[in-house]
Amino acid sequence: MPDADDVESVRDEFAETLDAIEKKIDPRHRARDVIERVRSRAIEQPIPVAAIAVAGLAVLALGATVAYRIARR
Numbered sequence: 116m117p118d119a120d121d122v123e124s125v126r127d128e129f130a131e132t133l134d135a136i137e138k139k140i141d142p143r144h145r146a147r148d149v150i151e152r153v154r155s156r157a158i159e160q161p162i163p164v165a166a167i168a169v170a171g172l173a174v175l176a177l178g179a180t181v182a183y184r185i186a187r188r
Contacts (some may be wrong), residue, residue: 157164
């Protein structure tokens, strides 16, 4: 029969493994990580981040314009 210390250490290791899996799978946690990385990158290099944001908005505006024109026909 295993010792109580062995069982407890296996439980702790299993809990840590489950926490690590949850962090990798949970969309909210992943979103927080992405937001944190973008914020830190924006602080380090604001001009490229702003350029990417403007380009993204331009693509969205173009998509909306195309969708509107297709729907109007």
